[in-house]
């Protein structure tokens with residue numbers, strides 16, 4: 001087999017513009033010029049695997065693939081899926097201390113929009129199990145969606161390795177809500193059914209039409225809008241607000257700011273907004 005050396009392959013202006021326009025139209029990603037090297041490095045792996053010699057040729061391949069499989073592979077390669085259990089713990093404290101004690105309804109709905117491999121919705125579910133002793137008598141559901149089919153599959157498997165994803169989980173919660181399925185290093189754990197049963201996973205591109213009606217008590221859209229441009233963020237904020245209950249909360253990532261995107265939410269504390 002001939003191994004192609006593509007390490008010095010450049011991405012032309014035309015190819016980069018085509019990729020960034022397509023990604024923007026399809027999934028709202030803002031691949032500005034500063035992301036050029038990232039795009040080149042990530043797609044290079046795909047070019048190598050397909051033995052394609054230029055980015056122009058790769059884009060033709062994407063366009064000609066009627067199944068759209070290559071397009072979804074490309075989206076997978078260009079989105080960032082970094083996540084963790086109890087990432088940005090202030091949100092989980094807020095949920096525990098301020099949100100849950102004030103929900104009197106029997107029906108509770110949460111949405112993890114851009115859930116990646118599932119750590120976020122499962123963290124929400126753990127908090128709900130811990131804080132709501134009567135959860136079995138209530139109608140509680142967490143919707144968890146992501147554009148990446150690969151991430152939704154990982155979330156569905158719900159298997160995580162101790163060395164990375166599970167670091168932030170206190171040992172008593174690990175013992176209570178996870179089953180150890182591999183004891184040799186790196187240890188792996190599966191999320192128990194009592195947690196998984198609260199979460200509904202689905203593939204959803206936030207740019208598409210949404211079929212769910214809500215209304216939601218809390219929407220988590222953390223570290224997702226950071227990859228979108230301002231007009232896309234503004235549209236999303238309008239749509240999120242419509243799906244929230246009166247006084248429902250929107251949580252965004254702590255490195256994201258809604259200041260530059262006009263919106264009708266009220267600021268509560270860093271990265272927490274209320275309708």
Ligand SMILES: C[S@@+](CC[C@H](N)C(=O)[O-])C[C@H]1O[C@@H](n2cnc3c(N)ncnc32)[C@H](O)[C@@H]1O
Nearest residue numbers: 027079080081082083114116147205206222223
């Ligand atoms: C960095 S992860 C954030 C995961 C989690 N919310 C957190 O804060 O840990 C961003 C996720 O947003 C998803 N994403 C990006 N664009 C999207 C879109 N247009 N629709 C739905 N999900 C999208 C990516 O696939 C990725 O899994």
